[in-house]
Amino acid sequence: MSGSQTAEAVDLAEEEQLDNSRAPRMDQSQAVAEDFQSVAQEEYETHGTVTAEDPVMTVRxxxxxxxxxxxxxxxNLDIGRNQVVxxxxxxxxxxxxxxxxLNRMxxxxxxxxxxxxxxxxGEDINSKSTDVVLLRAxxxxxxxxxxxxxKSIFENVAYGPRLHGLASNRAELDEIVETSLRRAGLWEEAKDRLDQPGTGLSGGQQQRLCIARTIAVNPEVILMDEPCSALDPIATARIEDLIDELSExxxxxxxxxxxxQAARVSQRTAYFHLGKLxxxxxxxRIFTNPGHKLTEDYVTGRFG
Amino acid sequence: MTADEKRAQEETLRRVRASLARRYRSERRFRLFGLSSALLGLAFVAFLFVTIIGNGYTAFWQTQFKLDIYFDPAVIDPDGQADPQQLASANYRALIRDALQSELPDVSGRREMRELNRLISAGAEFDLRDEVVANVALIGSTRELWITADDEVDMLVKGHVERDEQGGARRLSDSQLRWIDALAADGRVEQRFNVNFFTRGDSRDPEQAGIAGAAKGSLFALLVTLVIAFPLGIAAAVYLEEFAPRNRWIDLVEVNINNLAAVPSIVFGLLGLSVFLNFFGLPRSAPLVGGLVLSLMTLPTIIIASRAAIKSVPPSVREAALGLGASQVQTVLHHVVPLAMPGMLTGAIIGMARALGESAPLLMIGMVAFIVEVPQSITDPATALPVQVFLWADSPERAFVERTSAATMVLLAFLLAMNAVAIWLRNKFERRW
Known part of the structure; x- marks a missing residue:
């Protein structure tokens, strides 16, 4: 009997503690909720500078x-030349x-x-006259x-250039493939197995192959949708170095x-919340002195 | 830990232990059930094969008589001109009769001569004629030739008909029996490979009947089916999966395709009869029409299998291609269709195998007719393998029993060959992703 009573007492004490620790959190989330409401209003003005000095793409x-x-x-957001956003x-x-x-996917x-x-x-990509194929190139x-x-590693990289007729002969195609693989940092690992399937590479190598495939068509802008989320830290570090080089x-x-990652690789950072920028x-500045409460809450890890 | 909690844990453990034995028992039971189902299915297949091969293998041999045929110029070429017309209409039966009679000199009288004549296949004289027409130098010479025996003789020699059975299944007289024994004692009766079975069309005489006509009819019909149904099916599947807008009309089309797959095949036969024969006036009994009807029947199967194959291509491949600037058609042609090809081929082969075994729709468009000629093109009248099996199974002669089984074996061989090609193609196109 006495044993169980003591246990109950301990339980109660713990609960109280929990309550105490919960209280400030409640305040916090209330505060966040208020911020949410300010965002949910119809008109919302983005904090900071949406424009870039030398914009390649402008979104309005x-x-x-x-x-x-x-x-x-x-x-509203600009994407500047030689810059990672x-x-x-x-x-x-x-x-x-x-x-x-941005590429009409x-x-x-x-x-x-x-x-x-x-x-x-300066060219409207959503206009009727825009060729999606050209845009995506x-x-x-x-x-x-x-x-x-x-397909083989070679075919993976060669597919885009072939599609757009970038190489007039086999030698040129070989050169494009080699340059792209080199710039993606995969050449040393892949040069002896170009004829082997790209799916046989490791996850990090596959992602670098995909980057090589993308830069093989010489795009002006590269969009990356969480490129490292399926990779281990070492592969991630390689990709981040690569992004750094590519931004030149x-x-x-x-x-x-x-x-x-955002802090490591980017020059500008945009914080989205519930569909709003x-x-x-x-x-x-975003990470040290954010202008908006929500941004601060997010970058300091209070939610998200 | 309190005493209550400890008790509760012990109770949980006790209950789990108590249920474990039952759980394992039911798992064992389930496995056993699955295994016995598989074995039962296997047993039926084995039974089928044993029966068919046991019944049918003798049809690949045919009893023949070794006779010294004298190509008597007085009988076949009285003018000495070797005129093809004359040669074609000469009395070759007389040559065989003379040869037989010289082996069996004690045969006399019209009745006995007629009985002796019946030992030889009705088609044997035409074999001789063909040989002479092909090689006129034979005239005047004597050759030792193998002459096809009548099916009754064949059945007796193969032991399908009892020797001492009187008035029953045995349709040979005692004297015929005696002559056969005499020829056999002389080493002149032998079962030889049945070439006719593989080179000829249908016949009323079992010993002259062959599977070639039906096999070629089936082959032609299936070629037509393949050429029509495979590209159409894939095109329809690709359109529905990759390009069609999602609206009520497309839903209606999809529902109808799925329903078509379940329509009884004879209904497709009726459709073929009214559309292809009556409306378009295509030739009756032709493998062309048979193939058209079978492609109508096979299309839904191919479309459904191909759509499933296209659906299983990971969307990441499409995104990758589109992201590189491939158009939708390029994405589909370069990536989706090649990746879906193994599944599409499997679907096509399943459909084709079903078409090969189908007889009902072919009955409706006249491919059930008695056709002796081996078809030379898709518009010649022909029959198909399953229909031939049906026709022979329906014939009264004892010798057609083994031929029915033999035709079934050919049908199965056809099927196995098709599946082998399918597996080979699938492995060739198979890729990992």
């Missing part, structure tokens, strides 16, 4: 609807939807409707899960769930 008032549900609300935010906030607007979803003004070097994409074609030549937009600024 971009709205995306999936059927009746609106996924993006009036997003990191898109961060909790799951379902519209980061992926946003970068899929949302076209493949029947119910998706994209409005707004998205320009690549100029705005390449690397996906979350490595998705090499079930390309404009890059990268979606990531890792704030450390809350804040965009230079990366170190």
């Amino acid at each position: 008032d971009c709205n995306v609807f999936y059927g009746d549900a609106q996924a993006l609300f009036d997003v 990191a898109l961060i935010g909790p799951s379902g906030c519209g980061k992926s939807t946003f970068i899929r607007c 949302n076209d493949t979803i029947d119910t998706a409707v994209v409005t707004g003004d998205i320009r690549l070097y 100029r705005v390449g994409m690397v996906f979350q899960k490595p998705n090499p074609f079930p 030549n390309y404009a890059i937009a990268i979606v990531t769930h890792s704030m450390q 809350i804040e965009v600024d230079e990366t170190n």
